[in-house]
Amino acid sequence: xxxxxxxxxxxxxxxxxxxxxxxxxxxxxxxxxxxxxxxxxxxxxxxxxxxxxxxxxxxxxxxxxxxxxxxxxxxxxxxxxxxxxxxxxxxxxxxxxxxxxxxxxxxxxxxxxxxxxxxxxxxxxxxxxxxxxxxxxxxxxxxxxxxxxxxxxxxxxxxxxxxxxxxxxxxxxxxxxxxxxxxxxxxxxxxxxxxxxxxxxxxxxxxxxxxxxxxxxxxxxxxxxxxxxxxxxxxxxxxxxxxxxxxxxxxxxxxxxxxxxxxxxxxxxxxxxxxxxxxxxxxxxxxxxxxxxxxxxxxxxxxxxxxxxxxxxxxxxxxxxxxxxxxxxxxxxxxxxxxxxxxxxxxxxxxxxxxxxxxxxxxxxxxxxxxxxxxxxxxxxxxxxxxxxxxxxxxxxxxxxxxxxxxxxxxxxxxxxxxxxxxxxxxxxxxxxxxxxxxxxxxxxxxxxxxx
Amino acid sequence: xxxxxxxxxxxxxxxxxxxxxxxxxxxxxxxxxxxxxxxxxxxxxxxxxxxxxxxxxxxxxxxxxxxxxxxxxxxxxxxxxxxxxxxxxxxxxxxxxxxxxxxxxxxxxxxxxxxxxxxxxxxxxxxxxxxxxxxxxxxxxxxxxxxxxxxxxxxxxxxxxxxxxxxxxxxxxxxxxxxxxxxxxxxxxxxxxxxxxxxxxxxxxxxxxxxxxxxxxxxxxxxxxxxxxxxxxxxxxxxxxxxxxxxxxxxxxxxxxxxxxxxxxxxxxxxxxxxxxxxxxxxxxxxxxxxxxxxxxxxxxxxxxxxxxxxxxxxxxxxxxxxxxxxxxxxxxxxxxxxxxxxxxxxxxxxxxxxxxxxxxxxxxxxxxxxxxxxxxxxxxxxxxxxxxxxxxxxxxxxxxxxxxxxxxxxxxxxxxxxxxxxxxxxxxxxxxxxxxxxxxxxxxxxxxxxx
Numbered sequence: 055x056x057x058x059x060x061x062x063x064x065x066x067x068x069x070x071x072x073x074x075x076x077x078x079x080x081x082x083x084x085x086x087x088x089x090x091x092x093x094x095x096x097x098x099x100x101x102x103x104x105x106x107x108x109x110x111x112x113x114x115x116x117x118x119x120x121x122x123x124x125x126x127x128x129x130x131x132x133x134x135x136x137x138x139x140x141x142x143x144x145x146x147x148x149x150x151x152x153x154x155x156x157x158x159x160x161x162x163x164x165x166x167x168x169x170x171x172x173x174x175x176x177x178x179x180x181x182x183x184x185x186x187x188x189x190x191x192x193x194x195x196x197x198x199x200x201x202x203x204x205x206x207x208x209x210x211x212x213x214x215x216x217x218x219x220x221x222x223x224x225x226x227x228x229x230x231x232x233x234x235x236x237x238x239x240x241x242x243x244x245x246x247x248x249x250x251x252x253x254x255x256x257x258x259x260x261x262x263x264x265x266x267x268x269x270x271x272x273x274x275x276x277x278x279x280x281x282x283x284x285x286x287x288x289x290x291x292x293x294x295x296x297x298x299x300x301x302x303x304x305x306x307x308x309x310x311x312x313x314x315x316x317x318x319x320x321x322x323x324x325x326x327x328x329x330x331x332x333x334x335x336x337x338x339x340x341x342x343x344x345x346x347x348x349x350x351x352x353x354x355x356x357x358x359x360x361x362x363x364x365x366x367x368x369x370x371x372x373x374x375x376x377x378x379x380x381x382x383x384x385x386x387x388x389x390x391x392x393x394x395x396x397x398x399x400x401x402x403x404x405x406x407x408x409x410x411x412x413x414x415x416x417x418x419x420x421x422x423x424x425x426x427x428x429x430x431x432x433x434x435x436x437x438x439x440x441x442x443x444x445x446x447x448x449x450x451x452x453x454x455x456x457x458x459x460x461x462x463x464x465x466x467x468x469x470x471x472x473x474x475x476x477x478x479x480x481x482x483x484x485x486x487x488x489x490x491x492x493x494x495x496x497x498x499x500x501x502x503x504x505x506x
Numbered sequence: 507x508x509x510x511x512x513x514x515x516x517x518x519x520x521x522x523x524x525x526x527x528x529x530x531x532x533x534x535x536x537x538x539x540x541x542x543x544x545x546x547x548x549x550x551x552x553x554x555x556x557x558x559x560x561x562x563x564x565x566x567x568x569x570x571x572x573x574x575x576x577x578x579x580x581x582x583x584x585x586x587x588x589x590x591x592x593x594x595x596x597x598x599x600x601x602x603x604x605x606x607x608x609x610x611x612x613x614x615x616x617x618x619x620x621x622x623x624x625x626x627x628x629x630x631x632x633x634x635x636x637x638x639x640x641x642x643x644x645x646x647x648x649x650x651x652x653x654x655x656x657x658x659x660x661x662x663x664x665x666x667x668x669x670x671x672x673x674x675x676x677x678x679x680x681x682x683x684x685x686x687x688x689x690x691x692x693x694x695x696x697x698x699x700x701x702x703x704x705x706x707x708x709x710x711x712x713x714x715x716x717x718x719x720x721x722x723x724x725x726x727x728x729x730x731x732x733x734x735x736x737x738x739x740x741x742x743x744x745x746x747x748x749x750x751x752x753x754x755x756x757x758x759x760x761x762x763x764x765x766x767x768x769x770x771x772x773x774x775x776x777x778x779x780x781x782x783x784x785x786x787x788x789x790x791x792x793x794x795x796x797x798x799x800x801x802x803x804x805x806x807x808x809x810x811x812x813x814x815x816x817x818x819x820x821x822x823x824x825x826x827x828x829x830x831x832x833x834x835x836x837x838x839x840x841x842x843x844x845x846x847x848x849x850x851x852x853x854x855x856x857x858x859x860x861x862x863x864x865x866x867x868x869x870x871x872x873x874x875x876x877x878x879x880x881x882x883x884x885x886x887x888x889x890x891x892x893x894x895x896x897x898x899x900x901x902x903x904x905x906x907x908x909x910x911x912x913x914x915x916x917x918x919x920x921x922x923x924x925x926x927x928x929x930x931x932x933x934x935x936x937x938x939x940x941x942x943x944x945x946x947x948x949x950x951x952x953x954x955x956x957x958x
Contacts, residue, residue, distance in 0.1 A: 057658060077715070077747045079919050097714035098658060125921035127747065153890070153921035176709035176911050177918065185713065192662065192714075196655040203648040206509060206550060210644065213949040214666065214699075214722045215679070215737050217956045227667070227681045227690070229699065231726035238679070238726055238736070239956040247666075247681065254949060254958065257628035261637065262549035262644075263529070270666045270721065274683035274690055284690070285667050295529045295579065438605070459628050459958055466629065467531050469577035469605035497665040497706060504669045504691040506706065506911055 059098035061132065062322075065142035069134035076103065076144065079180070080124045087114045092146075094126065099322050100186045104143040105130060112149065122162045123155040123180060168493055175497045175505055183330065186323035187486045187493055193320050194485060195478070197312040198268065198289055207291065208262035211269055212251030217244045218456055225274035227284075244456070247272035251290050252473060253407075253460045256436065259292035260468050266291040268478075276501045280490045283479060285499040292473035298409070298418040298435040299349070301472035302395045305422060305431050306347045309476075313485060314343055327487055335487040338426050345392035350385070352399045352416065358389060374400055379428055386425040395420045406446045407460075409435040420474070427484050433474025440464040511550035513584065514774075517594035521586035528555065528596065531632070532576045539566045544598075546578065551774050552638045557582060557596040564601065574614045575607040575632060620945055627949045627957055635782065638775035639938045639945055645772050646937060647930070649764040650720065650741055659743065660714035663721055664703030669696045670908055677726035679736075696908075699724035703742050704925060705859075705912045708888065711744035712920050718743040720930075728953045732942045735931060737951040744925035750861070750870040750887040751801070753924040754847045757874060757883050758799045761928075765937060766795055779939055787939040790878050797844035802837070804851045804868065810841060826852055831880055838877040847872045858898045859912075861887040872926070879936050885926025892916040 058078065061068050068074075078096030085091050085107075093102035105128065107117055120126065130144040160166070161180045171178035178184045202209065217239075219226045226246040231238040239245040251267035258265045267290040275282060291308075293301060317324050317339065328336040350358075356373055359381050363369045366380050375381075377396070385394050398416040401408070408417035422431035437443040443461060447454055454461070482494035492498040497506055510530065513520050520526075530548030537543050537559075545554035557580065559569055572578065582596040612618065613632045623630035630636045654661065669691075671678045678698040683690040691697040703719035710717045719742040727734060743760070745753060769776050769791065780788040802810075808825055811833050815821045818832050827833075829848070837846050850868040853860070860869035874883035889895040895913060899906055906913070934946035944950040949958055 059658070079713070097660065097716075123919045125746075125919040127921075151921065153919060155919050156917040159918045174911075176706070176915065177713075179710065179713045188662075188710075188714070189660070192660045195661050195663070196651060199648060199651045200655070203652070206511070208549065208641070208644045209647050210640075210948055211647070211722070211739060213737065213951060213958070215724075215951050215956065216949075216958065218958055225683060227683055229679050229681060231677060231679055231728075238728070238953060239951070240954045243956050245956055254628070258631065258640075258948065261531070261629075261631045262640070264549075270663070272667075276683075276690070285665065287663060294577075459626075463628065465608040466611045467575045467577040467605060467607050469579075469603065496662055496710065497668075499665060499667050499691070501690060502692045504667065504695050504697050506665070506668065506670055 057098035058094065058096045058101065058103045061103060061142060062099065062101050065134045065136075068132045068142060070132065072131040073129055073147070074132055074144065075127065075129050075150070076105070077127045078125075080120055080122055080126055082122060083117075083120055087118065090114065090117045092117075092120070092126070097185070100182050100189065100326055101322050104140050105146050106143060107146045107149075112146070116152075117149070119154065120152060121155050121159070123159050125153045127151040168490065172492055172498065173505070179496075182326060184493065186326050187482070187488060188496065189323050190316060190320050190327075190486050191482045191494065194312060194316050194482060195268070197315045197319075198308075201308060201312055202266045202291070206264065208258065208265040210251075210255055210258040210262075210265050210267055212248065212254040212267050214248055214270065215239075215245055216248045217246075218253060218460070219244070219246055219249060225276075227272050227274045249273060250475065251288065252292065252475065253457075255290055255292045255473065256460070256468075256471060257463055259294045259471050259473070260463055260466070263294045264291070278501050281480070283491055283495065283498055283500055286491075286495065287478035289476040289478055290473060292471055294471045295469065296435075296472040297470065298397060298420060298472055301433055301435065301474060302347070302349060302397070302420050302422070305433065305474050305476075306393070309430070310343055313339060316485060331487045338487075339485065342393060342424060347393045347395060347422075348390045349395045349397060352396050355385060355396050359384065374402075376403055382423050382428050386423045391425065393425065394423045396423065404434065406450050406452060407434075407436050407443060409437045410442050410446070422474075424484065427480075430480060430484060431474050431476050433472065435470070435472040438464050438468050438470055509550035510546065510548045510553065510555045513555060513594060514551065514553050517586045517588075520584045520594060522584065524583040525581055525599070526584055526596070527579065527581050527602070528557070529579045530577075532572055532574055532578055534574060535569075535572050539570065542566065542569045544569075544572070544578070549637070552634050552641065552778055553774050555594070555596055556592050557598050559598045559601075564598070568604075569601070571606065572604060573607050573611070575611050577605045579603040620942065624944055624950065625957070631948075634778060636945065638778050639934070639940060640948065641775050642768060642772050642779075642938050643934045643946065646764060646768050646934060647720070649767045649771075650760075653760060653764055654718050654743070658716065660710065660717040662703075662707055662710040662714075662717050662719055664700065664706035664719050666700055666722065667691070667697055668700045669698075670705060670912070671696070671698055671701060677728075679724050679726045701725060702927065703740065704744065704927065705909075707742055707744045707925065708912070708920075708923060709915055711746045711923050711925070712915055712918070715746045716743070730953050733932070735943055735947065735950055735952055738943075738947065739930035741928045741930055742925060744923055746923045747921065748887075748924040749922065750849060750872060750924055753885055753887065753926060754799070754801060754849070754872050754874070757885065757926050758845070761882070762795055765791060768937060783939045790939075791937065794845060794876060799845045799847060799874075800842045801847045801849060804848050807837060807848050811836065826854075828855055834875050834880050838875045838880075843877065845877065846875045848875065856886065858902050858904055859886075859888050859895060861889045862894050862898070874926075876936065879932075882932060882936060883926050883928050885924065887922070887924040890916050890920050890922055
C-alpha cells in the first residue's frame with residue numbers, strides 16, 4: 055500500500071505501476087454515467103489523487119452516489135500526466151469496497167466557517183484548512199521530539215495531577231474523585247492540574263543535565279481570547295550548567311531547525327496555507343529563519359521606546375513598565391525587523407525562581423518576541439542560591455512548605471540551570487498562520503466549551 | 507562539551523584529548539591529601555568517568571570535602587586505560603567550579619530501599635537503579651515517537667479534560683475550578699480526566715488513516731497494587747482499513763522494534779539492570795524478540811486449559827471464563843513459550859465499540875500476553891455498523907447522547923478501523939524488570955499519594 059503523498063511526490067517513479075491499492079476518502083466526485091473522476095484523499099497529504107473510472111466493469115449508479123467523505127478501497131494503474139494540473143492520475147481497475155456517508159454529513163462543500171467547524175472537532179480536519187493545520191501540528195511535534203532525541207536530551211513526563219501549583223500565580227483546576235470525606239489523594243493534600251512542568255523538570259535536569267518536557271498544562275482562566283486555552287501543550291527544556299545567553303541561543307536554534315524541517319516535510323500544506331494568507335505566511339517564516347536574533351536588555355529597550363514614545367498609546371515609558379504588545383511590535387517589526395530576546399526584566403514582573411542579578415532589581419529572564427506574533431517563548435536562568443530564593447519566596451508570601459522539595463534542589467548540587475517554555479499551540483499558530491488558537495489543537499477546551 | 511556516554515563509548519578515539527571540559531555530579535570521592543579519584547556522572551549514562559586529581563595546583567582540602575551529589579565543572583586530559591576496569595580516565599588539569607551538597611542530602615551511599623526512594627521522587631534518579639530506569643523510559647518514549655514518525659503515523663493529542671468517560675467503565679476524576687454555581691465548562695457539562703484517547707483518536711484515524719496518541723490517562727481506582735497508577739501514559743494507535751490480524755502483527759512489530767532499539771541504545775543501563783535480576787531480564791527480552799507470536803482463539807484457549815485444568819486454582823474452565831493470570835501464564839510460559847495473542851473474546855467481557863463477530867457471542871478483540879508479565883496490550887477491530895453499535899450501547903445502558911458524536915463516525919465514512927492501547931509504564935516495567943509500577947514513572951500518583 056502506497057500513500058498518496060509518496061505517489062504525488064514521485065509521479066515519474068510511479069508512472070506505469072499497476073494494481074496499486076488506494077484506501078482513503080472521497081473529496082469530490084464528478085462526471086457522468088460513462089466516466090467518473092473521483093478525487094481521493096488518504097490523510098497523508100492535503101493533496102488528492104484523481105482516480106478515473108471508465109468502462110463496462112463499473113456500476114456507474116453506485117459510483118454516482120458516492121459522496122464526499124465516503125470511504126473507498128480500490129485498485130488501479132498509475133499514469134504520470136506532466137501536462138495536467140495533477141502530476142499523476144490513476145485509472146481504476148477495481149472498486150474493492152466503499153462506505154458512503156449519510157445524508158446529514160456536514161462537510162461536503164467544505165465552505166464552512168472556522169467558527170462553525172469548532173462545533174464538530176471530530177470531523178473538521180476533513181476540510182483542507184484544518185487538515186493542513188493538523189498535519190503540520192503532528193509533524194511539528196514529531197520534529198521537536200526528534201530535535202531533542204538527536205541531542206541526547208532526556209524526555210521527562212512531569213505529573214499532570216500535582217500538589218504544586220507552579221508559580222503560585224494563575225488559576226488552577228482542582229481534581230477529585232467526588233469523595234469529599236476521604237479525598238483520593240489523602241486528607242489535606244492539594245490536587246490540581248499542573249500549570250507547568252518546569253519545577254519537576256528542574257529536578258531531572260539536576261540529574262540528567264539536559265531534559266525536556268512535552269505534555270499538557272492547564273489554566274482555569276475565564277478569559278475567552280484568541281490566544282488562550284484552558285488545556286494546552288507545553289515544551290519545557292531545562293539545561294543544567296547553561297546560563298541565560300546559552301539558553302536564548304539554544305531556543306533560537308530549536309525554533310529555526312524544527313520550523314525549517316516542518317516547512318520541508320509539509321510543503322504542500324504550507325503552500326496551501328500560504329495561499330490562504332495571500333503569500334504572507336511563508337514570507338514571515340522565511341524572514342524569521344533568515345534573520346539574526348537580537349538580544350536587548352530590558353532597560354535599553356526602555357531607552358529605545360522613550361525615543362519614539364509619541365507613537366504609543368501608553369506613553370509613560372520608564373523602567374518598570376510592563377511592555378504592551380504595541381511596544382513589543384515596535385521592537386520586532388520596526389526597530390530591529392527581526393526576532394528579539396528582551397532580557398533582565400524587573401524582578402517584580404517575574405517568578406520567584408529566577409536568577410537575581412547583581413543590580414538587585416532585575417532577574418535573568420528572557421522573552422523571545424517574533425515579528426508579527428509577539429511572545430513565543432519565555433524563560434530564565436534559575437536562582438541557585440538557597441538563601442536568595444528563600445528570601446524571594448518569603449517576599450512574595452508563597453507557601454514555603456509546598457515548595458520545600460524544590461527549594462532543596464539548591465542544597466543538593468544544583469549549581470546552575472536555565473530553561474524556557476514554548477506554548478505548543480502558539481507555535482502551531484505561528485507556523486500555520488491561524489488567527490485563533492482554537493484551530494491549532496484537535497479538541498480545544500476553553501471557558502464554557504468542552505465538546506466531546 | 508562531550509558527554510560521558512560518548513567518551514566511554516569510544517575510549518580509543520578520545521585517548522590523548524586535552525582540555526576536555528566535563529560537567530556533572532560526583533558519584534564517589536576517594537583518595538588522600540595528595541591524590542583523589544572522583545567518579546563523575548553527567549546523566550548521559552549510568553556509567554561514571556573517573557577523574558584523577560594530583561599535583562600542587564589543587565587544593566586537596568576542598569577536594570576532600572566534595573560529597574556525592576556535588577556539582578562539578580572541570581577540565582582535564584583523557585587517557586585510554588585498556589587494562590583497567592574503566593576503559594578511559596581523565597587526569598584533571600583545572601577545577602573550574604563546584605557546588606557541594608548540604609549535610610542532610612539523603613542519597614550518598616545509594617543503598618536505600620526503593621520504597622524509601624519513592625518519598626523523594628525528585629532525587630531518586632540519582633541512584634543507579636532509578637537513573638537506569640529513567641534513562642530507559644526516556645529512550646523508549648523517543649523510540650516510540652520515532653517508530654510512528656518513520657511510518658508516517660499522525661500524532662494526535664487527544665483531550666485530557668473531557669466530557670466523555672471512555673468506555674463508561676472505571677472511576678474517573680472530576681475537574682473543576684471550584685465554582686459550583688457557574689461551572690468553568692458550562693452548566694450540565696461533565697468534565698473529567700480522560701481514561702482513554704481512543705474514541706477521539708478514532709475520529710482522526712477516519713481522516714488521517716494511521717494515527718497514534720501518546721499522552722496521560724487517568725483512573726480514580728482506589729486500589730493500591732504494584733500494577734496500578736492513578737495517572738499513567740498510554741500509547742493508542744488506530745489504523746483505518748486495518749482488520750484484527752493486521753493490527754496484532756503491527757503491535758508485535760512495534761514492540762519488537764522499539765525494544766530492540768532501546769536495548770542497543772541503552773546497553774549499559776540494560777546490563778546493569780540485568781545484573782540486578784541475576785541475568786533473567788535480558789534473557790526474557792531476547793526470548794520475546796526471538797519468538798514468534800502465537801494467535802489463538804479464546805474458545806480454543808479454553809479447550810487447551812480444560813486439558814490441564816487440575817493444575818489451576820480456578821478449575822471451572824468453560825466458555826465465558828474471564829482468564830485469570832494463572833491461565834494466561836500457562837499459555838505463554840508453559841504451552842507456547844512465546845507471546846500469545848488471544849482473540850475473539852466473549853462480548854460480555856469487552857467494550858461496546860468492538861466489532862461483533864458473526865457468531866453473535868464474541869467480538870474481534872485481542873489481548874497480547876507476554877511470558878513472565880501477562881497482558882501488555884489490549885485492542886480490537888471496531889464495530890463500524892451504526893445500528894449494531896447503537897444496539898450494543900442500548901444493551902449496556904450507556905448514555906447515548908454523550909457518545910452520539912462517536913457513533914456518528916460510523917455514518918460518515920468509517921468503513922473499518924482497528925487499534926490498541928499500550929500502558930506505557932507497564933512497558934517500562936517489562937523492559938526494565940521493575941516489579942512495582944511506581945518505579946517506572948518519574949512522579950507516581952496513587953491512592954493517597956501525590957508527592958510534589
